[in-house]
Amino acid sequence: xxxxxxxxxxxxxxxxxxWWPAASPFEVIVxxxxxxxxxxxxxxxxxxxxxxxxxxxxxxxxxxxxNKLEKLxxxxxxxxxxxxxxxxxxxxxEKSCQGNLRKFFSKPLPELREELLAINGLGPETVxxxxxxxxxxxxxxxxxxxxxxxxxxxxxxxxxxETLKNFFESNxxxxxxxxxxxxxxxxxxxxxxxxxKPECPGCPLEKNCQFIRKERKSLDx
DNA sequence: ACCCAGGTGGCCC
DNA sequence: GGGCCACATGGG
Numbered sequence: 001x002x003x004x005x006x007x008x009x010x011x012x013x014x015x016x017x018x019w020w021p022a023a024s025p026f027e028v029i030v031x032x033x034x035x036x037x038x039x040x041x042x043x044x045x046x047x048x049x050x051x052x053x054x055x056x057x058x059x060x061x062x063x064x065x066x067n068k069l070e071k072l073x074x075x076x077x078x079x080x081x082x083x084x085x086x087x088x089x090x091x092x093x094e095k096s097c098q099g100n101l102r103k104f105f106s107k108p109l110p111e112l113r114e115e116l117l118a119i120n121g122l123g124p125e126t127v128x129x130x131x132x133x134x135x136x137x138x139x140x141x142x143x144x145x146x147x148x149x150x151x152x153x154x155x156x157x158x159x160x161x162e163t164l165k166n167f168f169e170s171n172x173x174x175x176x177x178x179x180x181x182x183x184x185x186x187x188x189x190x191x192x193x194x195x196x197k198p199e200c201p202g203c204p205l206e207k208n209c210q211f212i213r214k215e216r217k218s219l220d221x
Numbered sequence: 222a223c224c225c226a227g228g229t230g231g232c233c234c
Numbered sequence: 235g236g237g238c239c240a241c242a243t244g245g246g
Binding site: 035077085 | 225226227228229230
């Protein structure tokens, strides 16, 4: 099964996803850090806190005390690391482009990616999410769901991030809209069929899909 | 009382 | 290249 076929199946099943759920590029960046190994519902609580305090802006975060920021992002867990990461990123962007994200994202993709990866606390998934959903750059996002999906379907057994990313990017047209929807659809698939339900009747990818389940993981070994 | 969530860095071999 | 661990809250 080709990647593009999988995409079409998912799209037919779930429709357009309208990602990222954020009002601005900077909010995407904040959400990308906060959602690291964290349920989105918790991220929403933190975002709400930041909005209520009127500090969901690059310069505000860059200047906010670590202590206050920690309290605001507390619901997402790992709140000490995340507060620090948000400040580091904000301060970096303030220095490198005077907080002008438009200008920041005008640089070539490979350069941007390397630059962001060099920031402590931004790993490949966070960086690619920022590039794709905040910057509108064609950088495919690989997450735990994507890895499991590939394993489950026998498409690509590699667990290596860059290998999988390259696999998706070289087997799909380099299209921002496609990359955007595809990743979002994979997350929606996992949420709808593989977390809350013990079985996956009606899974559009294959019958009785259980790719996210632990039992299945050990069976595959 | 578990298990897990749209990961990352640091350390080990 | 992989395996293991800390980081931490909240929902099922």
